[in-house]
Amino acid sequence: MTHPQVTPKVPTSLKPKIESEASRPKLSTWAKALTIPVLVLILCEYLVRAGWIEPYLLPAPSSLWQSFTELAAGDLWQHIWASSLRVLIGFLIGSFLALFFAVWVGLSKQAEAFLEPSFSAIKSIPSLAWIPLLLLWLGIDEASKITLIAIGAFFPVYTNTVAAIKGVDRKLIEVAQVYRLKYWQLVQQIILPAASPGILTGLRNGLSLSWMFMIATELIAATQGIGYLLSDGRETSRPDIVILAIILLAILGKLTDRVMQALETWLLRWRDVIKQ
Template sequence: MSSRFKALALPVAILLILEGVVRAGWLPAYQMPAPSDVLLTLRDLAEGALWKHIGASLARVLAGFVIGASLALVFAAWVGLSREAEAYLAPTFAGLRSIPSLAWVPLLLLWLGIDETSKVVLIAIGAFFPVYHNGVAAIRDIDRKLVEVGRIYGFNRWQLVRRILLPAALPGLFTGLRSGLSLAWMFLVAAELIAATRGLGYLLSDGRETSRPDIVLAAIIVLALLGKLSDGLLAALEKRCLGWRDTFTGQPAEG
């Protein structure tokens, strides 16, 4: 059985069960519409404003993720390589990380207004902390013996970073980037509650206000597909950059 078929087995089974449960009347359609009805809603939206909402959300996530991840990598390298920087910055970042996403919304509204800037900044905040913390951990988890070998060979600071520290830290950095991208999509919904008139978060809110669970579910499905697609792109880049690794990939299926 191919891995693609196995990946589809559970979602298809859930959809078939839901379809049967709703059609049998065990779940009210106004709370949980049948998957076939959601598919029809998706088709209708695709013929209308869905692409406009997808485009707006993609632009916000891309901008917020690039800004947040870039800043996080800079600070992660600084803190990871310098104990003094860690003493100054790590406690503050640890406190900021614990602030819930929705708590930033009123503050950003007061500071930046209701335009695109506040939305992008909120998404950047969501992307920043996973990338930063995984980046610091990746640097600090590097085997000290590797650094000592580099010094024995007379590497200067730049050579040490390029030939030892960066390759050794890349797996952790990619873990942080994928986690940051995932949180960027989560923060998108909160961001698009800030007086947005376009975007998948707005579509969710519109479906709730008009009592259209089919629209809400359609928006959730699109968010899931976009999140999976973007994570798959990062995973492919990770595989390409880390093709030199020989790591354990799990036990093969028996039989």
């Protein structure tokens, strides 16, 4: 004789305690994450105030707020908007082309034979080597900057997507053949969903490299953007501007990565259903 399972009830008096214990790991994670940055700030403040480091080399962290307010009252937001727009357009173009060619190469032996050697050779070219050529071809306008960012986004997306498609379990394809799915149904319903974790990882890496390539092009030829702020701070001997520009890059890069992470979690929510 089987007995029905009885789910134990948690007393109401214990629920607040359980909820507080559940929130402790998050608080502990935040505390650990902020420990090193706070210690670095305190150390820098002390070294500058004590005279160990000259302010013209490294400004005190407490003085950066004033520099930020001065920049914010000026054209700081235009610089942020210019860089963000370049990254967005370049990333979209580069990732779209990468997904197109990666799916083609991943599904076709002929395409792989023709394209893979050339892409592998181009991938090994350093980013700075493209800048003189792009400036000769496209000038110093937006086209050369967006093209370089698109190149930076292309290869991580392409490489991860090809690897993800080739890593799809052959058993899934055999199941699709049993159900007599057509070729594009096989791609849409089996291959791409199975390869989506690797594809999304490539997109996150491509977005990160887009910011790096944006700085590379703005440092050399730009009149607006965060890279221009870095160059202007160096030329005018303003380390506070340089440090603020670096902090802005870190914040914007982290925010965009969080957006991609949230999108990845939403698109791959089916994995949680499978685990249950």
